[in-house]
Amino acid sequence: MTAIQTLDALSSFLGQRLSRSKSDLDLHGRSESYFPLMPPDAVAYPETTQEVQRIVEICARDAVPVIGWGTGTSLEGHAQAPQGGISVDFSRMNRVLSIRPGDMDVTVQPGVTREQLNTELRATGLMFPVDPGANASLGGMAATRASGTTAVRYGTMRDNVLGLEVVLADGRVIRTGSRARKSSAGFDLTGLIVGSEGTLGLMTELTLRLHGIPEATSAGVCAFGSVEDAVNAVIDTVQMGLQVARIELVDAATARVFNGYADTSFPEAPHLMLEFHGSPASVAEDAERFGEIAADHGATGFDWSALEEDRRALWTMRHNAHYAVLAQHPGHRALVTDICVPVSRLAEAIVATRADIDETGLAGPILGHVGDGNFHAILLIDPDSPSDQDTAMALSHRMVERALDLGGTATGEHGIGMGKLGYMAREHGAGWEVMGDIKRALDPLNIMNPGKLVRQA
Structure with missing residues (x-):
């Protein structure tokens, strides 16, 4: 339990911005996934780096845990408080500090969300492309080294964070990296902090790489007879150098969920969902070439569009897959797990995972960012059934062990948190x-x- 003197010291300068209300504690103790409630003892709402520094110094003096909080969308219990302590909520540190179009970079506070940033960038012709689906905070995305649907072209947070301001555990404030596009000056402290999940310090500023908004965009979807056919089409597409910005796989179970949730009429078969960025001519050429590749692998039902509303509907449906699956199973919770393998072993991993899930009888749609070998399983659990959670955990365990056997990793983008410590x-x-x-x-x-x-x- 957090010491009374710690709370008194924090209240002395935060005032009403130190909350101990049950609703606030519960909000900051929950997870998007299967973990039970683990609330902090208080929630702090800082507005400046100096306030974050004072919070950390006081907590260090009393050996009180400090847990960063962005929007709470992480899936491995990253922002929960298993040992109590102070949750530092960055929602009030949500300003875009400086946009530099000439250098194609921007400096933001950690509470800025990716959608907020892209709204503010519209007039510049630039965008921040990393898109994990949820409207996550940029500080949280950096903490977990997030990626998402666009990583196949634009990279992950690792590739798009140029520098940071960080409050360390002893209260020191450091700056890492620079706005230069390359450096050979010493350790890569930016790379160390990005992906450290708040275990080394709290980020209070981020300098991010920006990209030009493409002149033209085209998106489409097509069905395949098997996962192997779909993945082989992906491999050929990447090897031929097509400028694909997104290339997502959804399995037959996910297609069925989309039909029920979004009133689509997908065949109950594996599908690829794609997007190309470039000039009008290059986008049209890449789409045509992909159509030829897909046809060679038995694809059917091509549906392509350059209309903004069609593309938005397609990707909204993909990003809402988690909620669509839950809506189809009222009262259930989801254990959402991800792994990443070399693309050449992806079909093998997905087919084995699908057979494994089907054997248990649990609902478990599969979807993923197949351009970089990453996929997710959404395993549905009845919260009143301990056996369901045991079965889902065993499935997740076999997925990870299989990924490691195939030369992959326990997680491609969700991070370790509490859930995957056992595989490190x-x-x-x-x-x-x-x-x-x-x-x-x-x-x-x-x-x-x-x-x-x-x-x-």
């Missing part, structure tokens, strides 16, 4: 011990988001 030693070997050494060096009291990502001291 196998995936990283002695490297996980080095991560622990770094954690202990920067956070010897283990106050920064304890219980996540690294082995605890």
Whole structure:
């Protein structure tokens, strides 16, 4: 339990921006996934870097846990408080600080969401492309090294964060990286913090790479006779160098969910959903070439459009897949898990996972960012059935073990949090011990988001 003197010290400068209401604590103790409620002892709402620094200094003095909070969309319990402590909610640090069109970069506070940023960028002809689906905060996206549907062309947060301002566990404020497009000056501290899940410090500013809004965009969807056919079409598309911006696979179970949720009429078969960016001529040429590739792999039912409303409807449906699946199973919760494998082993991994899920009798649609070998399973659990959760956890375990056997990773974009700690030693070997050494060096009291990502001291 957080010490009374800690709460008194925080209240002295935060006032009403330190909340202990049950509704606030419950909100900051929940997860989008299957984890039980784990609330903090209080929620702080800072507005400046200096306030974040004071919060961390006070918590360090009393060895109180500090957990960063963006929008709460993470899926492995990253922002929950298993040891209590102070949840630092960045929703009031939500300003776009500086847009520099000539350098194609922007500096933002961590509470800015990706949709908010792109709204403010519209007049510049630039965009921030990383799109995990949820309207997540940019600080949270950097903390988990998020990616999403556009990563196949524009990369992940790792590729799009140029520099950071970070409050460390002892209250020091550091700046990492620069606005230069390359550097050979010392350790890559930006790369260290991005993906560290709040275990090394709290980000208070981010400088991000921007990209030009494409002159033309075309999107489409087509069905395949099998997952193998769809994935082989993806491999050929990538190898031929087509400028695909998104290339998503949904399996037959997901297509069935879309039909019920969005009133579509997809065949109950694997589908690819694609988008091309470029000039009008290049987009048309790439779409035509993909059509030829897909036909070679037995695709049917091509449906292409360059209309904004058609593309928006397609990707809204894809991004709402999680909620569509839940809507089809009232009263259930979802264990949403992801893995990533070399693209050449992707069909093998998906087919084995689909057979594994079908054998259990659980509902478990599969979909994913197949251009980079990443896919997700949404495993539905009756919260009143302990056996359901045990079965889903066993399925997730087999998925991860299979991914590691195939030369892949336990998670392509969801992160480790609490849910996948058990796989870090196998995936990283002695490297996980080095991560622990770094954690202990920067956070010897283990106050920064304890219980996540690294082995605890």
